[in-house]
Amino acid sequence: MNLLEQQAANRRRTWFVMAVFIIFLAVVGAGVDAFVIGNGGPFVPVATMAALAMGGGQSWWSLRFGDRSVLASAAAIPLETRLAEAASDDERLRYRQLQNVVEEMSIAAGIPVPRAYVIPDSDPNAFATGRDPAHASIAVTDGLLRMLSREELQGVVAHEMGHVRNYDIRLMTVVAALVGAVALLADWAGRSMRFGGQRSSRRDKGGGAAGILFFAVWIVAIMLAPVVGRLLALAVSRRREYLADATGAELTRNPIALADALEKIESAVEPTPSIKQGTAHLCIADPMGRRLTQSESGWAELWATHPPMSKRIAALKTMGYLKVGT
Amino acid sequence: MPFLVLLGIVAVFAFWVIGAYNGLIGLRNQKDNGWKQIDIQLKRRHDLIPNLVNTVKGAMEFERDTLTAVMEARNKAMTAASPADAGAKEGALTAALGRLFAVAENYPQLRANENVKMLQEELSGTENKIGFARQFYNDIATKYNTRREVFPTNIIANSFGFQRAELFEITDAAERAVPTVDLSMRK
Numbered sequence: 001m002n003l004l005e006q007q008a009a010n011r012r013r014t015w016f017v018m019a020v021f022i023i024f025l026a027v028v029g030a031g032v033d034a035f036v037i038g039n040g041g042p043f044v045p046v047a048t049m050a051a052l053a054m055g056g057g058q059s060w061w062s063l064r065f066g067d068r069s070v071l072a073s074a075a076a077i078p079l080e081t082r083l084a085e086a087a088s089d090d091e092r093l094r095y096r097q098l099q100n101v102v103e104e105m106s107i108a109a110g111i112p113v114p115r116a117y118v119i120p121d122s123d124p125n126a127f128a129t130g131r132d133p134a135h136a137s138i139a140v141t142d143g144l145l146r147m148l149s150r151e152e153l154q155g156v157v158a159h160e161m162g163h164v165r166n167y168d169i170r171l172m173t174v175v176a177a178l179v180g181a182v183a184l185l186a187d188w189a190g191r192s193m194r195f196g197g198q199r200s201s202r203r204d205k206g207g208g209a210a211g212i213l214f215f216a217v218w219i220v221a222i223m224l225a226p227v228v229g230r231l232l233a234l235a236v237s238r239r240r241e242y243l244a245d246a247t248g249a250e251l252t253r254n255p256i257a258l259a260d261a262l263e264k265i266e267s268a269v270e271p272t273p274s275i276k277q278g279t280a281h282l283c284i285a286d287p288m289g290r291r292l293t294q295s296e297s298g299w300a301e302l303w304a305t306h307p308p309m310s311k312r313i314a315a316l317k318t319m320g321y322l323k324v325g326t
Numbered sequence: 327m328p329f330l331v332l333l334g335i336v337a338v339f340a341f342w343v344i345g346a347y348n349g350l351i352g353l354r355n356q357k358d359n360g361w362k363q364i365d366i367q368l369k370r371r372h373d374l375i376p377n378l379v380n381t382v383k384g385a386m387e388f389e390r391d392t393l394t395a396v397m398e399a400r401n402k403a404m405t406a407a408s409p410a411d412a413g414a415k416e417g418a419l420t421a422a423l424g425r426l427f428a429v430a431e432n433y434p435q436l437r438a439n440e441n442v443k444m445l446q447e448e449l450s451g452t453e454n455k456i457g458f459a460r461q462f463y464n465d466i467a468t469k470y471n472t473r474r475e476v477f478p479t480n481i482i483a484n485s486f487g488f489q490r491a492e493l494f495e496i497t498d499a500a501e502r503a504v505p506t507v508d509l510s511m512r513k
Binding site for chain 1: 356360363367440443444447448450451454455458459461462466
């Protein structure tokens with residue numbers, strides 16, 4: 001598949017996962033409303049709406065102010081400050097290069113220049129944050145600047161610019177709101193089962209075999225809710241990584257440089273302690289330093305925020321029309 | 327009743343015309359803005375070149391021809407009249423700069439000079455920005471042209487006189503050709 005087809009495929013699959021997520025939330029929520037709160041009157045999804053409001057409120061807050069706390073927790077320093085305080089000419093050249101590369105990529109993407117930050121960490125990594133392209137920030141570690149060539153750095157910045165242009169920060173915040181709402185609903189259902197004993201009488205009003213079947217499905221959904229919510233969120237995150245790779249390739253028209261950068265980053269990958277796990281889905285590589293080899297993909301892949309490097313590199317090489325060895 | 331149906335059809339048609347027209351305007355403005363971005367970056371390159379020439383002049387006494395060629399190409403590029411003219415002259419400037427950097431490789435004190443390195447980074451950054459601005463312009467102009475030509479939007483485009491956007495192309499044959507590198511030590 002060329003890069004535009006890969007972008008389209010990843011967008012489709014994101015929406016598929018999101019649709020599954022919303023159906024799952026609807027099942028869990030409808031069950032709570034029918035069996036826990038239900039009072040025989042007209043069906044009003046009180047619990048579902050309350051859970052969505054609470055999850056949404058929390059997420060709105062993180063969307064509005066999350067970028068500052070993420071940058072602060074990573075101890076990111078504005079690039080201008082680093083440039084002004086650069087100790088050596090070499091360092092100044094590297095920071096100036098980063099500034100130029102960020103400007104180049106914002107021109108290619110046709111969005112305002114995001115603020116650039118440097119994280120004083122020797123492990124190579126990078127992330128993007130901010131609620132929309134006009135309020136975006138891109139942070140890069142010192143280790144990444146030292147390790148990559150100009151073209152490879154361009155590839156990594158293009159990947160982050162892809163997250164910005166595709167509104168991934170916003171999407172992942174919405175996903176976090178859904179995960180929160182599902183967890184809340186499951187929690188309420190669990191509590192009411194422990195405390196109240198009169199649901200059984202209400203359940204009978206559900207109406208025959210269909211009602212009992214739905215009740216059974218709902219019980220299973222409630223028990224699996226925390227796990228399923230997390231897995232669906234991770235599935236969305238992995239799709240967005242592939243999409244950001246493809247968008248990055250579209251911006252630089254040089255997918256091979258990004259593939260080279262990913263290879264270098266993977267060979268050096270060890271935990272990036274300055275980046276907290278909550279930001280993992282916006283990084284170029286998983287900051288926990290977990291490495292997935294092709295052989296253990298599958299089960300382990302399900303639990304990762306990022307697809308295995310080998311698969312990302314293979315996808316990029318396909319975009320660059322290189323034959324991929326199997 | 328038939329009157330209401332007719333009114334509904336007219337309303338839907340009017341909304342479609344407004345939507346199509348506004349969509350074309352939006353794309354045309356984006357395209358024009360993309361074109362201005364190219365100009366901004368070209369101007370930046372013109373501003374950087376005298377700095378570069380002054381920095382390397384001392385060490386490159388013997389390469390006066392190369393240096394004057396760069397300055398001349400720059401001055402010509404600044405007086406370009408039309409986009410096609412600018413394309414050709416900017417191409418010549420790029421070629422002259424390429425020769426300058428190739429020759430500069432022979433001067434060890436230049437290669438180690440931090441000012442030269444920094445200027446080189448600024449210039450290659452600017453060249454990249456020109457390239458990406460052209461790429462963005464071409465992408466958006468293609469989108470605009472496609473929107474302008476597909477049925478049924480083409481009816482709107484033609485009746486309101488939306489012109490086809492020119493794509494940026496390499497006009498200079500020398501720039502398109504793959505550079506030949508002669509590694510034999512003749513001369």
